[in-house]
Every structure is written in C-alpha cells, then in structure tokens.
Amino acid sequence: MLEDKDFEFVDDAPVTNEEVEEPITDDDFTLTEVDSTIHEQKFQTKPTTFTKDAFRRFKKNKSSVAATFILGTLIALSIIIPIVDRNDIGTNHPKEIFLSPKLFDAGTGFWDGTEKYKNIPVDVSEMPNAATEEEKQEHWWPSPDVYTQRSAISKKKFTDLMYVDSVSNFGKEGYVHFGFHRNELKGNEYVEFSSQIIDELELAADSLYLSVFDTYDAAKIQAKEGKEGFDLPANYALGDTALYFVYYEGETKQEVQLVDYAARHDIGSAVASYKKDKVDIANIITTATGKTTFNKARFAVKMATAGEQDKVCALIGGLAFESSFADEETNAIFTAMSFTDATKALSKTTNDKFAYWSSTGLRTAYLSKSYFCSFVYDTYEATYGTMVDKNFSIKDLLRYQKNGWISFKTPLGDSTLQDYDTLGFYLDVNNFTCQILDAEKCPVTKPLTIDDFDYPTPNSSGVVVDKNIVCQATVCRYKQYGYSKMPKYLMGTDESGKDMLKYVFEGLRTSLLVAIITFAICFTFGVVWGSISGYFGGNVDLIMERITDILGRIPFMVLMTLLILHWGSSLPMFVMALCTTGWIGTASLTRTQFYRFRGREYVLASRTLGASDARLIAKHIFPNGLGTIITAEVLVIPGVIFSEANIAYLGLGLQNVSSLGVILSDNQKWLSGHPYLLLFPSIIIALLMISFNLFGNGLRDAVNPSLKGED
Secondary structure, rough: OOOOOHHOOOOOOOOOOOOOOOOOOHHHHHHOOOOOOOOOOOOOOOOOOOOHHHHHHHHOHHHHHHHHHHHHHHHHHHHHHHHHHHOOOOOHHHHHHOOOOEEOOOOOOOOEEEEEEEEEEEEEOOOOOOHHHHHHHOOOEEEEOOOHHHHEEEEEEEEOEHHHHHHHHEOOOOEEEEEEEHHHHHOOOOEEEEEEEEEOOOOOOOEEEEEEEEEEEHHHHHHHHHOOOEEEOOOEEEEEEEEEEEEEEEEEEEEEEEEEEEEEOOOOOOOOOOOOOEEEEEHHHHHHHHOOHHHHHHHHEEEOOOOOOOOOOEEOOOOEEEEEEOOHHHHHHHHHHOOHHHHOOOOOOOOOOOOOOOOOOOEEEOEEEEEEEEEEEEHHHHHEEEEEEEEHHHHHHHHHHHOOOOOEOOOOOOOOOHHHHOOOEEEEEOOEEEEEEEEOOOOOOOOOHHHHOOOOOOOOEEEEEEEEOEEEEEEEEHHHHOOOOOOOOOOEEOOOOEEEHHHHHHHHHHHHHHHHHHHHHHHHHHHHHHHHHHHHHHHHHHHHHHHHHHHHHHHHHHHHHHHHHHHOOOOOHHHHHHHHHOOOHHHHHHHHHHHHHEEEEEEHHHHHHHOHHHHHHHHHHHHHHHHHHHHHHOOHHHHHHHHHHHHHOOOOOOOOOOHHHHHHHHHHHHOOOHHHHHHHHHHHHHHHHHHHHHHHHHHHHHHHHHHHHOO
C-alpha cells in the first residue's frame, strides 16, 4: 500500500506539448470605453396624487368632458335664468297665452313666434256678391272669434269649394246623415232623429204646416249639386223614413204618422197629400188624436231597421215648419226646429234652446260645403300689436293722464281717478281736446276725438259726467301691458301666459335639487349598507338581504302613492318618499363589488399586517369598486327626475312647486296643438340623461385605481 511519503511534488515537472495559459493579473481588468455617448436620462414622470391622476384620465375622455360642460351649463342656467328673467310666473296672464317660441323676427320661418295652420274653416259670408274671387277672398277670414287680429294673418291660401262629411264652422247646406249600424241597434225596431220636448202646444186657433221634408238618394243629390260622382255614404244602403208627431198621455207615449215611410220624399209630401206645396199637419194631428192641447210633445224622423243591411241611412236635406201662433215663444220653437241648411242645424249645441236634434243612432253631416284656408299666424302681433277701435277702459285713460303720457281738458277741468271713483268721467262733447304727451310710453297711438266716445245724452251745456262712457281707441297693446317694446319669449308661453324659459329652468332647478338630495342620501346609505353586508357575509349578510328583499318587493308606485297621500307632496316629504327604497340598488351593487374584491391578495396581505375592518373597507376594497358603483349610480339623478315626472302624471307630483315633471304633466294635453310646451322640457331631460351617462363613463375610468398611471 502506498503512503504519502512515497510521493514527492516537484516544480520542475516536464512540460507537455500543450500551450500553458498565462496567469490572470490586475491589468486584465482595465475598463475600455467603446462609445463616448452617454445614454443615461432623467426620470421623466413626477410623483402624483390619486386625484390628479384621475383628473388627467378624465380629461382624455372627450365625450365625458363635453357632457360635463353641458351639465355645468344646465346647472348654471337653472340658477341664473330664474334670477335674471324678471317675468312673473307666479300668477296667470290670460292675455298672453300660447305665444310661440320666438328668437328671430316674424317672417324668417323658423323660431319666429308664428304658427302655420292648414285647412281652417273660412267665413265666406262677407262680400258674397263681390265681382271677382280675389275680391271675395280679401274679406274671407278664418274663425274671427279665434284668430282675432287680422294683421297677424299672412300668406293666406284658400282651397276650392270642398264637400266634407263632417260639421265645420262656416260650412253650408249639406245633408243630415242619419241612420244606424247593425251592431248599434241593441234590439231597437227603429232609430229616431228627434227634436227636444215641447212643454206646451195649443193647436185650436192657430195653423201649423210642414213646408219642407226633403230626403235624398244618389240621383237626387247629383241633380241638386249639378254634377255626377256623388253617391250614398260608403257601405250604406238607403233606408225608409217617416215623420211622426209624438205626444204623451200621462206616462204613455202616443204617435201620429205625418209622412209615410219612403226612401225619398219631396217638399210637402205627406199622408194622402203628396202634391201640395205644404201640409196642414195641425189638422192631421187634431183629426187623429181628437185633441188640440198637448202638454208634452215632440217631432221625430223614424227609420225602420228591417232587412238584412248592416248599415242603413237617410240623408235629410231640410225639415221646416210654418206656424202662426199668437204666442211668440211657440213660434220661436218651430223656427228653431226648422232647418234647410243641414250643416247649421247639426252645428247647434244643447245651449241652443229647442234647436237641438238628437238621435238614437248615427248622426253626422254629409257633403257639407266648405272653404278652407292655410295661413301663417303671428301670435305676437295678435297679442301685442296695434288694435283699432278697441273698447278702452276710461280708468286706464285717466291713469295714463296721471302718468303724464296723455292730456285731455274740458271746461270742468282735468278728470282724475278720484273724480272717476266718486262721480264718473267728465266729458264736454262741445269742447274736448286731447294730446299725446309721451308717445314712447302711451298705449293710445293717436289723439282721441269726441267721436271716439260712446256716451249718454249730455245735459243742456253739452256736459256728461258718467261711469258708463265707452272709449274706442287705437291701442298699442304691448305698451298697455306695461312693456317698453314687444317682448320675445324664447320658449313661448303656456296656457296661463307664463314665460316657459323661466318656468322650465326654475323647474329644472327644483328637479335637480330633488334629484341631488335624493342621490346623496340613497348613495350614502346604500354604500354603507352594501359594504357591511358584502364584507362580513354570513349571517349578517343573510339578515340584511332579507330586509332588503322585503322592501324591494313592495311595488314602488304603490309605496310612493301611500307615502305621498299620508305625508303630502311637499319637497322634503317627496325626497323622503323617493329615498324609502331608492337606496336598494346602490346597496346591491356595492355588496357585489365587496364580494368581488374582499378575497384579493392585497386585502389578505393588509389583514395579515393588522389592518382593521374599517380600514380594509374604506382603503382597500371600496376604492377598487367605486368606478363600477359610480357609473351606475350617477344615473340615479336623471332617474329621480323621470320618477318625479311619472308621479306627476298621476297627479301626485310636487304641490305649489314648479318642476320638470309638473310642467310635463300640466302640458301633456297640449301636445298636438302646442308641442313646444313639451318639447323644451323633454329636450332638457334628454340632455340630462345623456350627459349624466357620459359623465359617469368618464368618472368610472377616472376613479378606477387599476388604471393609475396608464396613458
């Protein structure tokens, strides 16, 4: 066995044929500079806060910035306009109702305070004998009781003579379309077109004739109108009609037939007397009944319903009586019952005593002759323009004198308001002078003369002192209403004459106030409730969720109605009612976010390091879920406005307070005639909804901690 001593290491061992590597020295570690360019740069970013970083991300979302600008503008206008706009919306202004929105001068065709009307019936009674159609149309006007100011009407365009199957103002002639639909009979053997009851009728010494009872078929209509193309109303068959005298003996109804059942009658056709021009129906009645005195009677046109036709009608062109009663009231009854113009007869209402004919079946007009007109109506000129020969208040005239706008003198001295209250207006018909002193302010546009007054008979000196003197003056009405110039309402006025611009933005302010307060309360309570439920889970979550389920299953509208009926609709009570269940959605969403984030690693790490539950909730979980919560909950504000509008439609809205919901509810009935009353509030609500949605999207990205530092 070899031992260590048997070997000896020597330094001079023989060198092999392989190259020997040189030993490493300090010179081998010398730094060699390859490139003289320095590549190091300063750190470009700066330390920032969460708020600054969120604001930077929010600014990059251009749609959210635009939405924020719109919201800010609406909020600013809701504060500024009710303060700057001095128009009174607390009281009604009946003379300034339904003025159209106006921004530009009349005639521009857009937003100019005018309204376009089509096919409005025209009064053609004026100038009926004019030589030319153009001369006639110069004097034809649509409904002067509605479109009162002729200077406000422009661009008139008339239709040709039209035949319409309805009653229209200023319509002429036509036929009473009287009959039935089979499904309307309800077991009746006939239908009636009957006059009102005549309480007392005495036929002993007076005459009563039937002079007109005309019914028509298609051929007779064509002959009367002088052209072909007219037929019976669509799907109707011509029925048999008869004229009856109906009277009562006690409660028993008795009848006397005056005209036979026939499909068509001529003038004066009656029982056994078809060729006479008129028929002595007094003789027929007394002969048939043996009576001359009737305490309760009426006349009725009856149509038999026998046959298989589903629709049967009669076309009555005229029904007229001639009477010679000594009693003027009885003569007036038969005059009122008579008609040869069917359109006028049908246009009479229940306020026209004795003239109203009723029917147990269909009753309308057929082939009423009418002219219609399309035109542009300047609502501002009609309301504020100059009116000629206007009945003017003497008391206003005296007030203008007191203000120094006008002067008038008589030998008795100046008339004053005090004199008027005690004695009346002083007027010397032989020595009256008038002068306009301040044309800028005085509503009376030209000096008055004695011919402008309607006064009682003066005394021997030509003097009248009376309260009943009437003045006819040419008046500039916007000055009369207290304006220095003709006003413009950008959003028009409503049925009470309220300025819609101020009314809408005052309503917006109220709606925003209600919505923001409701949002703040619901958001705060909902976040706290949802945080506790979602963080602790288990039995705590189970109990809290059951409470939420019970409240959430109560129909919102029922709960709201009960609370408002019990507490009233004042603003605090209304907010409280909205908050009763309004927090449930926020609580549910918050609970979901807490379930999502409470098991994340950073939460477990913070808990391991000793973070309290409150810190974990407020600092670690809630900020991460805030983006989703904010995005959804920011829409609560327009949602509250919508809810308030819905409740207002049920008549349970805010009382004595203007809001967008109340405005929409009050004006819904004017949608067809004056749509602008709903258009502007609706546009504002739409802007609120869109803007809050876009604002919420930007806010979601801004407050999301996971996006911090991203470009």
